[in-house]
Amino acid sequence: MLTAGLDIGSRTIALVAWDGSQTVREEVVDTGSDPYRSAFGLLAGQAYDRLVATGYGRHLAVERSLACEVITEIKAYALGAYHLYPDVQTVLDVGGQDTKVIVVRPGGGASQFEMNDRCAAGTGRFLENMARALGMDVAGFAAHALEADGMPVRLSSTCAVFAESEAVSLIGRGEDSRRVALGIHRAIATRLAGMVRRVGPRERCVFAGGGALNPCLRQLLEGELGLPLSVPADPQTVGALGAALYAFTRP
Amino acid sequence: MTTDYHAMWQELGLNMPQHDTLMAALPAIFGNVYLGQPQRPQGMGYYDFVVSEIHGLRVKELVDHKAKGGKVFGNFCVYVPEEVILAAGGVAVGLCGGADFSVPVAEQLLPRNTCALIKSAVGFKLGGTCPYFQVSDLIVGETTCDGKKKTWEILDEYVPTYVMDLPNSRTEADRALWIGELKRFVDKVEAVTGNRVTTESLGDAVQLVNRKRAALQRLFDLRKARPSPISGLDALLPVQISFYDDPVRFTQKLDELCNELEERVRAGRGVAPASARRILYSGTPMPIPFWTIASLIEATGAVLVAEESCTGTRLLAGGQTAMPGGGLAAQLAALANRQLQTNCACFTPNDGRTDDILRMVDEYQADGVIHFSLSFCAPYNLEAVRVRQALQKAGVPVLVLDGDYSEEQAGQLKTRIEAFVETL
Numbered sequence: 001m002l003t004a005g006l007d008i009g010s011r012t013i014a015l016v017a018w019d020g021s022q023t024v025r026e027e028v029v030d031t032g033s034d035p036y037r038s039a040f041g042l043l044a045g046q047a048y049d050r051l052v053a054t055g056y057g058r059h060l061a062v063e064r065s066l067a068c069e070v071i072t073e074i075k076a077y078a079l080g081a082y083h084l085y086p087d088v089q090t091v092l093d094v095g096g097q098d099t100k101v102i103v104v105r106p107g108g109g110a111s112q113f114e115m116n117d118r119c120a121a122g123t124g125r126f127l128e129n130m131a132r133a134l135g136m137d138v139a140g141f142a143a144h145a146l147e148a149d150g151m152p153v154r155l156s157s158t159c160a161v162f163a164e165s166e167a168v169s170l171i172g173r174g175e176d177s178r179r180v181a182l183g184i185h186r187a188i189a190t191r192l193a194g195m196v197r198r199v200g201p202r203e204r205c206v207f208a209g210g211g212a213l214n215p216c217l218r219q220l221l222e223g224e225l226g227l228p229l230s231v232p233a234d235p236q237t238v239g240a241l242g243a244a245l246y247a248f249t250r251p
Numbered sequence: 252m253t254t255d256y257h258a259m260w261q262e263l264g265l266n267m268p269q270h271d272t273l274m275a276a277l278p279a280i281f282g283n284v285y286l287g288q289p290q291r292p293q294g295m296g297y298y299d300f301v302v303s304e305i306h307g308l309r310v311k312e313l314v315d316h317k318a319k320g321g322k323v324f325g326n327f328c329v330y331v332p333e334e335v336i337l338a339a340g341g342v343a344v345g346l347c348g349g350a351d352f353s354v355p356v357a358e359q360l361l362p363r364n365t366c367a368l369i370k371s372a373v374g375f376k377l378g379g380t381c382p383y384f385q386v387s388d389l390i391v392g393e394t395t396c397d398g399k400k401k402t403w404e405i406l407d408e409y410v411p412t413y414v415m416d417l418p419n420s421r422t423e424a425d426r427a428l429w430i431g432e433l434k435r436f437v438d439k440v441e442a443v444t445g446n447r448v449t450t451e452s453l454g455d456a457v458q459l460v461n462r463k464r465a466a467l468q469r470l471f472d473l474r475k476a477r478p479s480p481i482s483g484l485d486a487l488l489p490v491q492i493s494f495y496d497d498p499v500r501f502t503q504k505l506d507e508l509c510n511e512l513e514e515r516v517r518a519g520r521g522v523a524p525a526s527a528r529r530i531l532y533s534g535t536p537m538p539i540p541f542w543t544i545a546s547l548i549e550a551t552g553a554v555l556v557a558e559e560s561c562t563g564t565r566l567l568a569g570g571q572t573a574m575p576g577g578g579l580a581a582q583l584a585a586l587a588n589r590q591l592q593t594n595c596a597c598f599t600p601n602d603g604r605t606d607d608i609l610r611m612v613d614e615y616q617a618d619g620v621i622h623f624s625l626s627f628c629a630p631y632n633l634e635a636v637r638v639r640q641a642l643q644k645a646g647v648p649v650l651v652l653d654g655d656y657s658e659e660q661a662g663q664l665k666t667r668i669e670a671f672v673e674t675l
Contacts, residue, residue, distance in 0.1 A: 074670035110674050111648075117663050 004048040005243025008057030011096025014240040052247040080242030081206040082108030089202035094211025096124040120160035122191040124210045133164045142216040145181035152183035189220035208238040266379035290522045294508030298488040310382040322444045325387035337456035339444040345494025348372035349538030351656035366625040367655040393417045395597040433583045461571045466505040473512045478521020480512040483555020484545045491539035528553035531617035534624045536561040551672040556615040568593040596630035605641045618675045619648035626653045
């Protein structure tokens with residue numbers, strides 16, 4: 001049997017195919033402006049015995065007959081993280097447009113969770129916008145921040161939109177752009193750490209989502225939380241993996 | 252609505268184009284949420300009818316009541332006693348806002364960080380889209396939360412608003428204060444209606460309202476059955492409508508519905524399988540037409556089995572009002588005693604509410620609790636901290652949410668509610 005999990009996010013769509021013992025396919029594409037089209041394209045040419053959708057666009061997938069069932073990203077990330085780290089206790093997922101912290105029970109079920117999907121200032125989108133404002137891609141922006149020698153420059157704006165112009169004007173006034181970049185990462189890390197503390201940080205914390213690809217963010221979070229973070233080889237597909245695994249266990 | 256009420260609405264001074272927009276939108280919303288449900292009891296037909304006539308038939312009845320010299324009292328809280336209003340030949344009408352429609356017009360005046368209930372209600376008055384506001388001879392407010400307290404000052408400039416001073420605590424001194432407020436309210440109602448509140452008329456009114464309360468209690472008791480004979484969405488309608496329908500007719504129709512539900516319970520017939528997850532709602536009220544939370548819960552396949560809120564069992568706190576001899580003073584004291592058992596978060600301390608919630612988890616065999624309070628509602632959002640702790644300590648799964656009436660944040664609530672039900 002071949003199952004698949006489709007995680008339709010606001011920025012990326014991930015697909016993981018599972019054959020009962022291993023992952024046979026793992027792919028991430030941009031959602032673009034037409035999630036259905038992008039998801040359809042991803043699925044073209046391969047049939048799956050069962051496909052479960054998760055993420056922001058999960059109901060759309062079922063409505064348009066791409067998937068037979070949905071589970072929330074909470075359940076999917078918990079299952080995916082549990083598969084990769086059987087001793088997982090907390091999952092921190094930093095996505096393009098939302099972030100979440102999930103407490104995982106033994107066995108992989110989610111118990112508590114906190115979500116931030118109302119404010120962009122703690123999400124991947126914020127980092128992307130800031131990087132672009134400074135003329136870099138996110139990877140370059142993170143590397144730039146890591147080069148900072150000295151204290152991070154604090155931004156006063158909490159709003160993702162205003163913070164952009166604040167950062168640009170700081171650099172215009174002669175502030176070291178590396179320290180500004182570090183300050184931006186620091187602002188997000190503080191927000192995220194606050195969220196983790198609300199559910200209670202625990203020893204085995206898995207860092208997933210696109211945000212986990214950012215070494216500067218990881219370093220700052222580990223510092224703030226006083227915990228090492230476990231980052232999977234492919235942090236953006238943890239949800240799709242969870243959905244594929246779930247699909248396999250359905251009767 | 253088959254009758255054309257435009258002339259009546261015009262006469263009441265409504266903003267006709269805006270009101271027409273609202274009236275055009277409601278049937279589709281109601282249809283989407285309500286009419287697709289399986290196994291709806293026959294008795295829901297009356298409530299569907301009432302909703303279809305939401306600004307029609309009942310408003311006409313109130314207009315006719317006023318034409319005969321009768322008075323209408325709009326209010327926003329279960330502490331404002333319908334019994335006293337009825338005793339003077341008046342009619343009580345609940346004006347709590349439950350629609351996002353009227354919020355934007357309120358936001359032209361009120362701070363955006365005010366709860367949606369207040370913004371919706373004020374918006375209905377400011378925007379001229381609520382005939383119930385227009386037929387009210389007096390608006391009765393209360394000093395419950397800070398939001399309402401300061402809103403009455405503003406609303407009073409648009410429509411005469413009388414404020415009852417509800418105490419912050421429930422000591423003997425507070426009890427005496429509240430009884431004093433009930434006496435002062437009697438005086439006000441007499442002045443407005445031109446009728447006396449007598450021992451007899453208050454006794455009759457208490458009995459009438461007691462019968463309504465008994466019928467509502469029957470509805471809630473029947474929802475304890477497993478499987479539940481009625482959906483949470485359906486059960487919510489009579490509760491919401493109880494705030495403005497004619498109390499005698501309402502009671503009769505609700506008893507008919509309950510008879511049908513009793514048959515269902517006897518036959519073991521439910522609206523969902525016995526294995527469906529059972530959810531208890533706790534928090535701020537869900538005034539008509541705020542159906543979002545109930546709808547999202549039941550869309551997951553779970554059943555909303557009860558609500559610990561003023562559109563729920565808090566409305567029935569204290570049970571039947573006692574009817575002592577000894578005259579008006581004793582009657583008002585009995586009324587106060589019954590009312591003060593309503594564990595609203597505007598009181599401190601309010602530990603009785605946590606006890607209520609835990610007891611309801613048991614009585615309704617709830618698998619989990621969803622606590623929802625409107626954003627910017629300090630009393631309920633802050634009380635949720637200790638409610639959550641108490642539930643976690645008792646090993647009861649709990650999800651704490653806040654939000655408003657908007658479509659936009661319904662998507663965010665949907666994910667959280669779905670995820671919570673998945674964990675049960």
